[in-house]
Amino acid sequence: xxxxxxxxxxxxxxxxxxxxxxxxxxxxxxxxxxxxxxxxxxxxxxxxxxxxxxxxxxxxxxxxxxxxxx
Numbered sequence: 001x002x003x004x005x006x007x008x009x010x011x012x013x014x015x016x017x018x019x020x021x022x023x024x025x026x027x028x029x030x031x032x033x034x035x036x037x038x039x040x041x042x043x044x045x046x047x048x049x050x051x052x053x054x055x056x057x058x059x060x061x062x063x064x065x066x067x068x069x070x
Contacts, residue, residue: 003031003046010046010063019066025051 007028010016020026030047044061050068057066 006031006044006046006061010059013063015063015065016059019048019057023048023050023052023057026057027051029056 011020026048028046029049032043032045032047034043034045036042046059046061046063048057048059048066049055050057053068056069058069059066
């Protein structure tokens with residue numbers, strides 16, 4: 001799956017729409033795909049920078065509410 005497809009999927013969620021309306025200056029900064037070979041799990045995370053707060057908002061797949069990091 002391409003990162004652009006993941007961003008489009010995220011943008012269709014209600015949680016992202018609410019997040020974007022509350023943070024209109026936010027922008028995409030990073031995407032992570034982590035494979036844990038020991039536990040045979042995977043994690044997808046899309047990060048957005050919040051310039052007014054100087055923080056990162058992370059959306060983990062399946063996309064729900066973001067976690068705000070310092």
